[in-house]
Amino acid sequence: MSENITPYQYLPNMSRRESLKWLTVLAASAVVTSVSGCSFISETEPVKVGHWPDLTPTPIEVAGYGTDPNLILPPESPWPRTLSSTQLTLVAVLSDIIVPRDGAVPSATEVKVPDVIDEWVSAPYQTQQRDRLVVLNALAWIEEESQRRFNLGFVGLSGEQQLKIMDDIAYNNAQTPEEFKRIAKAFDRFRGLVLAAFYTSPEGSKDIGYLGNVPIAGDYPGPTEEARQHLEQVLASLKLSDYAYS
Secondary structure (H helix, E strand, O other): OOOOOOOOOOOOOOOHHHHHHHHHHHHHOHHHHHHHOOOOOOOOOOOOOOOOOOOOOOOOOOOOOOOOOOOOOOOOOOOOOOOOHHHHHHHHHHHHHHOOOEOOEOOOHHHOHHHHHHHHHHOOOHHHHHHHHHHHHHHHHHHHHHHHHHOOOHHHOOHHHHHHHHHHHOOOOOOOOHHHHHHHHHHHHHHHHHHHHHHOOHHHHHHOOOOOOOOOOOOOOOOOHHHHHHHHHHHHHOOOHHHOOO
16 A cells, blocks of 8 residues: 655745734845846747746736834834745755755744735736746746656755756856746746745845854954054045044
């Protein structure tokens, strides 16, 4: 008698208040800004070779919560999260391929990155709506490609099979076959969002050694001698030496 195996399913476990707060931090972060300028193939440009789902999801037209949100106590969201359970699970599997657990450093799903991606692509703002189209098409392409190659959804594939697909779309460069160029660009944006969400989390920030505002015990020691000399040189070049340390 064969053993019944329960399919993997990612269950959202981040509160809306927390994911909204994270959305705001992510939108303002230098990490996501650095990848937001990535050029994508136009949604209207036909695919020359290969396949493309070319989804046209219904725009999210509810109101946002203004341009000056409260980061401490953000308001309740006026919009719903829009990823289906199947899409969210696929996001989780892909996120952990991008950021797997590494020793004491948690994986993307362990810090709830999929919840943040869901919040991001569900927000009614221009950048998020553009990313929504890119991400939904990327997820659909990966599912289609998985079925074409292995007659099985991506989540149900073995790790080796999943990586065979990932290896073809992981990079968008001169060596990328034409049939994978569009998905490679879309996946690049998805990967950027996953990494941005992970590294703006407390665990991700710790992994890259970012300390943030850390209180100093005792009196402030002031700048190092090297820093002081550099400051004096800069002030002198700007003819502002009167403001140099004495």
